[in-house]
Amino acid sequence: MVELEKEIKEIVERYPDRRAALLPSLYVAQKHYGWLSQDAYEAVAETLNLPKATVKGVATFYAMYKHKPMGRHLIQLCTNVACMVMGAERLIDLLKDRYGIEPGGTTEDGRFSLVIMECIGACDRAPAMLVNTDFHHSLNENNIFEILENYK
Ligand code: FES
Numbered sequence: 076m077v078e079l080e081k082e083i084k085e086i087v088e089r090y091p092d093r094r095a096a097l098l099p100s101l102y103v104a105q106k107h108y109g110w111l112s113q114d115a116y117e118a119v120a121e122t123l124n125l126p127k128a129t130v131k132g133v134a135t136f137y138a139m140y141k142h143k144p145m146g147r148h149l150i151q152l153c154t155n156v157a158c159m160v161m162g163a164e165r166l167i168d169l170l171k172d173r174y175g176i177e178p179g180g181t182t183e184d185g186r187f188s189l190v191i192m193e194c195i196g197a198c199d200r201a202p203a204m205l206v207n208t209d210f211h212h213s214l215n216e217n218n219i220f221e222i223l224e225n226y227k
Pocket of ligand 1: 153154155157159194195201202203
C-alpha cells in the first residue's frame with residue numbers, strides 16, 4: 076500500500092489536479108492488486124482524496140480495467156467485423172477446446188483469461204489479439220497456440 080501510494084503521488088505531480096490523475100492511478104492500482112478490488116478502489120480514493128463512488132464510477136466506464144480477478148495472462152481477442160470475417164469465431168472455438176475457456180472466463184489453472192474485444196486497430200492483419208500488452212496478428216489455428224505456449 077505504501078508503495079502504491081508513493082506511485083500515485085508521483086503521478087499526481089504530473090497533472091494539474093488530483094482528479095486528472097485518476098486514470099493512470101487506477102492503472103497502477105490494477106498492476107499492484109492484479110485487478111480493481113474494493114481495496115484497490117479504496118487505496119486510489121484515499122490517496123487522491125476523491126469519493127470512492129467517483130473512483131469506481133470512472134473505472135467501470137472503461138474496458139481496460141479488470142473488475143474481477145483474472146488469470147496470469149489476459150487474452151484479448153478481437154471479434155469485430157474484419158477479425159470475424161477472417162476466422163475469429165473459429166479461434167474462440169479452438170481456445171475452448173484446448174484450454175476449456177469461454178469468453179469472459181478464466182482457465183481452471185489460472186493461466187489464461189479470455190476477453191472479447193472490439194476492433195483493436197489491426198483490421199489489415201486480422202484476426203488480431205493482445206496477450207497482456209503484447210500485440211499478435213494474422214492469427215490462425217496453428218500460430219495462435221504457438222504464440223500462447225510462450226505464456227506459462
Ligand atoms: S476488426 Fe479486429 S482489429 Fe479491427
